[in-house]
Structure formats: structure tokens, C-alpha cells
Amino acid sequence: MLPSFSYLTEHIGFRGTIKNSPSDFVVTEIEVPEHFLRDTRPELLQETSESAAPGPPEHDPNQAEGCCAASHGKKEHEGAPELKLGLEEASALDSLLGEPMSELLNKFACDLKDAWRLENNAGAGTREFSLGPRLNKKIRADLHSAVRQKFPFLVTVTKDNEMIVKGNADYRELCQLVTEKETSDFFKFLDAKLENSTFSFEPDGDKEHRKVVHHFINRKFGKLLETKSFTVTDVNDQPNMSIMVRFREKSWSRKRSAGGFQRNQDVYTAFTLQKENLETLEAIGLLAAQLDVLPSDFSYTGIKDKKAITYQPMVVKKVTPERLKEVGSKMEKKGMRIHNIRLAHQHLRLGQLKGNHFDIVVRDLQHHSHDSSADLKGRISEAMECVETKGFVNYYGPQRFGQGQIVQTDQIGLALLTEKMVKAVKLFFTPEDTDDPVNNAKRYFLQTEDAKGTLVMLPEFKVREKMLLRALNRYGVNHEGCTKGWLSIPHSLRIFYVHAYCSKIWNEAASYRLKIYGSKVVEGDLVFLEENDESISVNDKVHVVTASEESANKYSMYQVVLPMVGHSIKYPSNKVGQWYHERLSKDELEMCKFRVSSLQLNIPGCYRPILKNVQNLSYFLEGSEKGIKIEENHLNDLNISLHISFDLDPSCYATVCLREIMKCDL
Missing domain, CATH: 1.10.1510 (Hypothetical Protein Yqey; Chain: A; domain1)
Incomplete structure (x- = not known):
């Protein structure tokens, strides 16, 4: 699998085979981010409940393909908290703009807000910020949406393909009438445009003030929205009045096509995909063809292995739960099952998962040819204990390539x-x-x-x-x-191929780093410093180890990260940094800016920990008659298999962890 790559631990290991059948390798995503998916509109809660189907088993294994996570390791046997950044895990604006431009936009937004707070600042309303030319219409649309979602008080306009950002005068005017939180929430509601959704302002007993708010909304958004006052109970349990806003019926009818189904353009349906012997992208292609939508209408949190049974959450837009149920039986013939169908309110992002649980069976167990020990069970026990304590080298697995x-x-x-x-x-x-x-x-x-x-x-x-x-x-x-x-x-899909190349370079860099410096933190290494302040940039959280810090053994090897190549990362200042430059030159990338404008590809880069821990590791040996666990030490003459269960963080590969356990390529 990874013939020239390093091992972390020194135990002997053993031989065996995996993936004899898909059921020998089962993958389940941990803690599906349900709060990101659930549609909380009251009028849909009953429908959501009724549409739910039984979900997958409680556990299951394989790798996630989120790009990177830098971690702060406190103890060798503990799982480390993650920093999600770069590539698949970058924020929407960082991905679309690149980190430098995104930071400039943040500064513009903060400066504008400060100017608004100065009552007599006449120039505040004329301030503008250019995002540069954006020739592709789809990219412009994504940017419009991403800017509005992060900064509801900004608007974007296009002038000759150049995108301009400026303050939203309507936002500022509404801020004079209600609180800024209400204003922000109102504009997010307006931008989401969820059919049948409503928005309510805080209770307001001043009839004249309510009248002013009604007039403002009708004057600015009357073609799209309608308002009415209704009685509510305030925080003191007293009757009061509040303004409710909803979309006009006719505003939705304009989106309907003659076929009727197009009224569901904004529908998002979440489900759990169970697949067997299929790549994730291949499964999506089959589903898209059956549902008559594009593969890009599907979103997911990670790529799952082909030679396995995998369970993963997905969201598809433009498809109702009823329509998805209709095709469910047809997909079973193609190695897929669809569970837990329900309405959602948005798509998923790559990397938006907590990790994966793996249930793996290793068969044909035997000693390595160079191992003279007769105690195979002892070898297995030794390997499990060693990897549970020390972890493994965090390589990208062969599925990536x-x-x-x-x-x-x-x-x-x-x-x-x-x-x-x-x-x-x-x-x-x-x-x-x-x-x-x-x-x-x-x-x-x-x-x-x-x-x-x-x-x-x-x-x-x-x-x-x-x-x-x-x-x-x-x-x-x-x-x-x-x-x-x-x-x-x-x-x-375009960026998937570029990320595969970046992953290959990272694998080679990790091997080089361990070969020349071993498992000791040395001067020039990059370490991730855990900071809770979200205003601190990723690069500022990555620290270059000094000579005095090396002498004092200040950092753990589990804090050391290596960069995934890109335009917004820094490299180690030791021999590893020089290796990166020489390696990229070998592939004619010494002058590469890691932006391919003709393909709308932007690769900022990120940082990935060299070492990772395994969590919740357990195992047992089972005889040829299922259910009979083996307790004896003499296993050579028995037809037995090893059952292993464990959890891994996102972007970690079970095959890489197994390679460390068994000390052989799989």
C-alpha cells in the first residue's frame, strides 16, 4: 500500500487479509450533524417526523476525505481537538476568495461598521470594496450568497464582471428602528427565501412604532413580503403585539414551471446513504441519473471507500422526500439503500463530520515470515496495545489516489x-x-x-x-x-483531483520528516497552538519551533503539522521546508501560484498533523463457527478471524491505522 513509508511503533505485527467481502469493512460517520440538516419550520415538523425511516446500524468504518486538521496532543493516548482549515474545510468565503482577500473583506466590514457608529460620518454610505473581476456567473452567485450570509449588513453588485461590496443602506435604516440582532436575523431570513417560512420581530407595545416598521418593510420589500401584527405573550407573561413577516404567495408562483415540480427548486432532502462496493461519486452519479438532477445537486461530508459497506449522510436539493422514496427500491439493485429520509434546510459541506467508526474483520491471520514466535495471539495483543498508546502516522490512504x-x-x-x-x-x-x-x-x-x-x-x-x-x-x-x-x-470534482496531488506530496513529506528527524520535535518544525480566538488567522496559530524550545522539549510530536501545499501556507524552516521546494520543482510547480483561474480552482493549502491517535479501540478473535471467541494462545491450526472496532477523526484512514497495527501493506 505505502511501501516506502514509515512506521511509528516498533512492535512485530502480523499478517492477514481485509475486505474479503464488503461486510468485513463497515464504515459509519460519527455524530451526523443533524442540527445542520433539520428543517425547523413548524408546519413541516409533522411531515419530517412521518418521513423518517430506520437509520443504519449504530457503528461502521472507513476514511473520510476532508482535507486536513491540525491538532494539539496532550497525552499520547488521547484524541486531540481539531482545527478545520484549508481545502475542503475552508470557509465558503476563504475558498472562493482566498485567505488574503477574505481578510481584507473582513477588515472592510469592520471599518464600515465603525464608521456607521459615528452619527455624522457622511462618507460611510459611499464606501466600496472590490473583490476583483469574476467572469464566471456561478462563482459570482456563490460569492453574492456567501458575503450576504456572513455579513448581512453588506450588499454585492456587479459592474462589468467586477464584484463590488458596499454597505446595505436598508440594513442601516432598519437598525434605526429595531435592534441590530433583529435586523441581522431579518436579512438572513430574507436572503434564505425559504418557502412558507416566517419571521417575527420582538414584542412591541408602541402602535406608532409598529406602524413605522410596517411601512418600512412594505416600502422596501412590498413586492416580496407582507406583514401583519398579532398578539403574543411577552417575557412578563403579559399580552403584547408583534410584527410577523412572510413571503407573498405570488412571489413563489413565479418560480414554478409548467411542469409543477420546479416549485421545489429550493427543497433540500436529507438522507443516509448505505452503499456496498461502490465509490461515493459513482453512487451519486447513479442517483443523479435516476432522479434527473445533476451530481452537483448532492452534498456530503466525505468520500467513502468502495470495497466496504458504508453509511453516510447526504443532502440532495430539488428533490422532495416523496420523490426520493419512490426511487429507493430501484437503487437496491445497484448496491445502495436509502434510510432516514427527511426535509432539510441546507446542503452539507465536505469535512462537516466528527469522524468515522470502523468495524473490520481481518482474516487469514499468520505470523510474518521473519517472526519466529509461536504466540500469534500475543503478537496481536502487543500490536493493539502499542497503537492504542502511540497512534500512527497520519498518511492519506490508497483510496485517495x-x-x-x-x-x-x-x-x-x-x-x-x-x-x-x-x-x-x-x-x-x-x-x-x-x-x-x-x-x-x-x-x-x-x-x-x-x-x-x-x-x-x-x-x-x-x-x-x-x-x-x-x-x-x-x-x-x-x-x-x-x-x-x-x-x-x-x-x-475538479478540485478533488488537485487535492489528490497535494495529498501525495504530504505523504512523501511526512516520510521524509520522520526519516531525517524521527519522532522528536526539532527547530524549524511547525506546531499548532490551540487558540480559542476565532479572529486569529490559521497561519498565526501555526508556530515555528525555535532552538530553545527544542532544547526545552516544549512541544509534543502530536502537535507537529506539515503543510498541504497551497498559496496561503508557510513551510517548515528546516530541511523539510527545503525538501518541499525541491519536490515541487521536480513536478514543474516551482512557480505555481496554486490558483488555476481558467478552471476556477483556488488551493489555499492547510496543515495536517503528522501523527494521529485511535479512539475506542476494541477487538476479539472469533473461530470458524461464528460467535465462538478464541481464548487459547495456539491459533495457527485454527480458522480464526480478528474483529477490530475503533473511531478515527475526520480525514484519517482506517487502512493506514491497520497498516501500523499489522506492520504490512494491505
Whole structure:
């Protein structure tokens, strides 16, 4: 699996096989972020309750593909709190703008608020901040939404493709009438545009003041909103009056198409996807084709392994719970089951999970060839205790790179970073050595460059391939056509390949760091300092170890992080930093800015801990007759298997942890 990579611990280990069948490797996401998903509109609570179906088993395993997390290790055997940052885990604005521009926008917003507080500041209303030219309409729309959600008191406008941010005069005016919290909540309600939702201001016994608020809303938003006063009980249990705001019925009718279903454009449906022997993106392609939506309409928190039974939360937009239920039985034939269908109010983000639980069976247990011990059970016990105490090297696992494929995902990522668009397309369509419709179609394309003919040959569920081929058919298999082809597939898939390359470099850097410095914190290392102040930037939380700090053994190895390459990170100031520069030069990336504007790719980078701990580790040995646990030490003549359960933090790989336990490549 990772033949040149390091081990952390010194125990002997043992041999065995995993994934003999999908049921030998079960993955369940821990603590699904239900509060992010639940739709709390009162009129929908009953419907949500009735639509719920039984969920997956309580536990299950595999890796999550969130990018990075830096941790502060206090004890070797304790799980460490995480800092989520960079790549998949960056905030929406950081991802869209890059950290430097995002920080400038934060400063503009703070300065504007300060100016507003000065009553006689005449220039406050004319202040503007440019986000620069944004040629892509989808990127502009995402930026408009992200800015409004983070700063309800700002508005964005576009002038000749340049995005301008300025203060929202309506927000400022409403602030003169009600509290700033009410104002902020009102504008967030207005921006969300949830059908049938309502917003209520705080109780207000002053009829004349309520009248002014009514007039303001009707004057500014009368075509979209309507208001009415109703009786409420205030904090003193006294009757009082409050203003309720709701969207006008006709404002929703404009969104309906002749087919009727388009009225559900803003519907989000959450569910738990159980899949077997399917990649996450492949499963999404099959679901998208069945539901007649785009793969980009699905959101999820991490990529799950193919050769496993996995359970993960997902959200799909534009699809009602009823519609999703209708296709459930059809998907079972394709290795999927859909559980716990319910309404939601927003999508999921990559990295938005607490971790994964794994239940794994290791079969064909035996000693390593160089091990003369007769006590296999002792070897297993020793390995478990050692890894539970010391953890493992936090490598990205083979799933990240397309295990067993002729062309691995990191190769495509490198081609995209170096803007070799035609090469990236041809790598993408490189077939495996099998005779099936998909690989035959890929083989035909490489031989003929006939995009139209290849489209006919590909099965319907190969949505990514078909989207790319349609663009190639229209624009040609040249640099421009291939660029447009890559732009035609969802951003999350384009960035996936680049992240795979960044992950490969991180793996190599971790091996180099451990080879030359071992498990001791040395001068020039980067360590993550836990800070609760959210105003402190990520880079300010990453500290370069000094010579005196090395001598004093001030930091733990579990605090040491290595950068995932990008445009907004700093490198170690020792030999490891020099290695990064030499390694990137080898791939012709010495001048790379890690922004590929032609593909709308922005790679800020992040930091990942070199070492990680395993939590809640337990295991037992079972005989060939299921349910019979083995207690004896003499196992060589018995057909036994090892059952292991444990939890890992997001972005950690169970196969990497197993590699450390068993001391062999899997």
C-alpha cells in the first residue's frame, strides 16, 4: 500500500487479509450533524417526523476525505481537538476568495461598521470594496450568497464582471428602528427565501412604532413580503403585539414551471446513504441519473471507500422526500439503500463530520515470515496495545489516489495544476485492463478522439464522463475544448483531483520528516497552538519551533503539522521546508501560484498533523463457527478471524491505522 513509508511503533505485527467481502469493512460517520440538516419550520415538523425511516446500524468504518486538521496532543493516548482549515474545510468565503482577500473583506466590514457608529460620518454610505473581476456567473452567485450570509449588513453588485461590496443602506435604516440582532436575523431570513417560512420581530407595545416598521418593510420589500401584527405573550407573561413577516404567495408562483415540480427548486432532502462496493461519486452519479438532477445537486461530508459497506449522510436539493422514496427500491439493485429520509434546510459541506467508526474483520491471520514466535495471539495483543498508546502516522490512504487504477487521481491533479488540459483529459479517459462497456468506451475515445461516438457507448450513470464529452464534442479535443470540458463538471470534482496531488506530496513529506528527524520535535518544525480566538488567522496559530524550545522539549510530536501545499501556507524552516521546494520543482510547480483561474480552482493549502491517535479501540478473535471467541494462545491450526472496532477523526484512514497495527501493506 505505502511501501516506502514509515512506521511509528516498533512492535512485530502480523499478517492477514481485509475486505474479503464488503461486510468485513463497515464504515459509519460519527455524530451526523443533524442540527445542520433539520428543517425547523413548524408546519413541516409533522411531515419530517412521518418521513423518517430506520437509520443504519449504530457503528461502521472507513476514511473520510476532508482535507486536513491540525491538532494539539496532550497525552499520547488521547484524541486531540481539531482545527478545520484549508481545502475542503475552508470557509465558503476563504475558498472562493482566498485567505488574503477574505481578510481584507473582513477588515472592510469592520471599518464600515465603525464608521456607521459615528452619527455624522457622511462618507460611510459611499464606501466600496472590490473583490476583483469574476467572469464566471456561478462563482459570482456563490460569492453574492456567501458575503450576504456572513455579513448581512453588506450588499454585492456587479459592474462589468467586477464584484463590488458596499454597505446595505436598508440594513442601516432598519437598525434605526429595531435592534441590530433583529435586523441581522431579518436579512438572513430574507436572503434564505425559504418557502412558507416566517419571521417575527420582538414584542412591541408602541402602535406608532409598529406602524413605522410596517411601512418600512412594505416600502422596501412590498413586492416580496407582507406583514401583519398579532398578539403574543411577552417575557412578563403579559399580552403584547408583534410584527410577523412572510413571503407573498405570488412571489413563489413565479418560480414554478409548467411542469409543477420546479416549485421545489429550493427543497433540500436529507438522507443516509448505505452503499456496498461502490465509490461515493459513482453512487451519486447513479442517483443523479435516476432522479434527473445533476451530481452537483448532492452534498456530503466525505468520500467513502468502495470495497466496504458504508453509511453516510447526504443532502440532495430539488428533490422532495416523496420523490426520493419512490426511487429507493430501484437503487437496491445497484448496491445502495436509502434510510432516514427527511426535509432539510441546507446542503452539507465536505469535512462537516466528527469522524468515522470502523468495524473490520481481518482474516487469514499468520505470523510474518521473519517472526519466529509461536504466540500469534500475543503478537496481536502487543500490536493493539502499542497503537492504542502511540497512534500512527497520519498518511492519506490508497483510496485517495484510486487504488489499483492504471492512472491515479494525483496524476490528473498534477496535469490540471500545470494547465496541461489535453493531457488531463486523456489521463481521465485512460481505461483499465478490463473488457466492459465503460473501459471499451474510454479505449475508443483515446484511439479516435470521437467524443460524440464515445457518448453513445457510455452507460447513463457515467455522468461526469458524459458532461466532459459533450463539451469536447462541441469545442474539440484541444486546449480550449478540454478546458471547457473540465469546467463542465462540478467544481468539487475538479478540485478533488488537485487535492489528490497535494495529498501525495504530504505523504512523501511526512516520510521524509520522520526519516531525517524521527519522532522528536526539532527547530524549524511547525506546531499548532490551540487558540480559542476565532479572529486569529490559521497561519498565526501555526508556530515555528525555535532552538530553545527544542532544547526545552516544549512541544509534543502530536502537535507537529506539515503543510498541504497551497498559496496561503508557510513551510517548515528546516530541511523539510527545503525538501518541499525541491519536490515541487521536480513536478514543474516551482512557480505555481496554486490558483488555476481558467478552471476556477483556488488551493489555499492547510496543515495536517503528522501523527494521529485511535479512539475506542476494541477487538476479539472469533473461530470458524461464528460467535465462538478464541481464548487459547495456539491459533495457527485454527480458522480464526480478528474483529477490530475503533473511531478515527475526520480525514484519517482506517487502512493506514491497520497498516501500523499489522506492520504490512494491505
